[in-house]
Amino acid sequence: MTPLRLSTLALLLATAAAAPALSADLRIGLQDDADILDPDQSRTFVGRIVYTALCDKLVDITPGLEITPQLATGWTWSDDGKTLTMTLREGVVFHDGTPFDAAAVKANIERSKTLPESRRKSELASVDTVEVTGPFEVALTLSAPDATLMAQLADRAGMMVSPTAAAVGADFGLAPVCSGPFRFVERVQQDRIVLERFADYWNADAIKLDRVIYLPIPDTTVRLANLRSGDLDMIERLAATDVAQASADPNLAVMKIDGLGYQGVTVNIANGDRAATPVGRDARVRQAFSLAIDRAALNQVVFDGVFTPGVQPFPPSSPWFDARNPVPARDVAAAKALLAEAGIDRLAVEVQVANNPVQQNLMQVIQAMVAEAGFDVTLQAKEFATLLADQSAGAYQMSQVGWSGRVDPDGNIHQFATCAGGINDSKFCDPAVDALLNAARVMPDPAARKAQYDAANAILSVQNPIIYLYHQPWIWALDRKVAGFVPYPDGMIRLEGVTRAE
């Protein structure tokens, strides 16, 4: 070894020895404040981000949406698809020292199913009984096969809380106790949620942070400014229009992954009196509206090309995406022809849209696009709570909304497109679609399931109860001091392996 090489090696070793200590706090800027911190009661997206650090689940997902072990190390299905036997991880304790075992799993699933305030009841509706079959083995007996169950157990329904702490009932969320890598320290509503490293975590070696502090900062500009000034270490949901600026900052890294959800325009087809319009009654009119939109241009103009144009409930990155149904090119002539076929020259329609600049900008561009085909769109900007209530009550013709998306395909389509679906504000109803989607719920074979979704989507893309527009990616911006973060399509912030240099 030459002296030069030796000295280089020495230098490298010295640098390694003097490498900045990995430790300290990670400050994460969230778009909203979480609601109650009880996995059984919680209903917000940001709440789920906090649980990712606070509460382990029976199973998790991989970035490719495969189910992977977490507190359950293995599982098997019975042949009839009605019994799920899970083997549990040994040596796990909750933050209060209560051991995690089969009895704890039974208590948790029963809590989700019976707590009066539980919002998880329908997610676990297929589970009839939970049986402790060994100290670290449980068997879930289902009333009918349920292909969506594993995805539910990879989310809030599968989060395990300490049965000891859960004895307080509905107020558990004021001081939550789970078994995740971080334990709850304090929460100041609208200000911060503080968690600290849990020393007895089963996978403690993967955790390199002492504390995590979540700070809700709704304004995207302010959130980014806080990151740039060093007051935050990472932020979620960076605005598409800020991506270029953040990428140009040498101190920041921008990470992006396709999400699971979509944005679209829901059309009132049979939800009360306001449905009695040509766009509500005639599928050709809806198709004309869809054809008049140039989704690629929309993405360039409104979202700086960061988003993904779409015409399905699943983004192209999803295993459930149907490649045979790509985004069609804009075709104004075809749109006009369809309108003429429906006996319409020009049609006035009202579209309600959330009163934020991005969504309004989006709808204004669409307004201009569809005008060329013969639609005179009036935009009704509404504050979001009002928009949702009006949409649910049928007080709208068309409504620009979206869905954050679920791991299992069922979550993106069943409740919107089946006749009695909980979020079917269009009130679109087609027995054929119901049959396809209901059958897909109980099919264990993914390939067979996919055929069902493809067939349902083929019908929906003609009927267009929801005119899909684009898929929103999750975009994070991080200080360069933060390393090891892996984006997941569910938008969660998993902290295993994440480090922050001093």
Place this chain on the structure above:
Amino acid sequence: MLAFIARRLMIAAPTVVLISMLVFGLQKLLPGDPVLAMGEDRDPAVLEALREQYRLNDPVAVQYATWIAGAAQGDLGVSLRTRQPVADLIAAKAPVTLQLAAMALGFALLIGVPMGVLSAVKQNTWADYLANAVALSGLSVPNFWLGIMLILLVSVNLGWLPASGYVSPSEDFARSMQTMLMPAFVLGTGLAATLMRHTRSAMLGVLRADYVRTARAKGLSERRVILKHALRNALVPVITVSALIFGELLGGAVLTEQIFTIPGFGKLVVDAVFTRDYAVVQGIVLCTAVAFILLNLAADVAQRALNPRLRDAP
């Protein structure tokens, strides 16, 4: 004096009840459904359970009666969103808003009063025009714009102050002052303009008064005449205006708190309105109303104590 206070309190009680009814009624007129606004999922059984839990299915009169009966005993209910008791939330936010209001008023007085005096003394000179121009821009520049510009300049580019957040003075006094400096300044500049205009017009009136001429005739220095004789009297209306401004600030500085993410009343109430967290909105408005009424009463009592001419007035 005691009779006066008792009389005023007797008038205040029905006012508070009226306000509580108004707040409750107006909220129910708001379009939007709290159980839809609080989460994305929409399982009909869950929505119904939530409506039952928070008694949203009861007739409005029953809901009001339940709430006001609790409120009279100090129980303002729990947040629909987080289950935290509303009284706890208010207790946690009150010191934050109080600190911001006090510091903002401090800035407003420090900037507004000297500028008002200067422009009155130097009436129709360039100093007057400049002070007026500054005041006009203080009034015209929106707080959110000034706030974001300051964050970009002071925090992002210069790195002098934290961009946002809040630290309690009891926890870390220096840090608390640092985080509060920019928001208090932003909030204070707009108010300084108001105070400057009031100081200026009061000073102009006083400077023409006979006793000021007498003071000058006695050969007192101009400095002494202005600061000792004129300003003292000119400050009376300024103090009244300041007290009113302070009362308003206690309701929370909505935009400033949003931009600097200060967890005070303004941010709490706005977020609560957007998610239709009725209990929180009602609780804060009620508390603010009561505080405002008490502040007004205190101001009146103080005026009576200080000004003998008012003592015999009913």
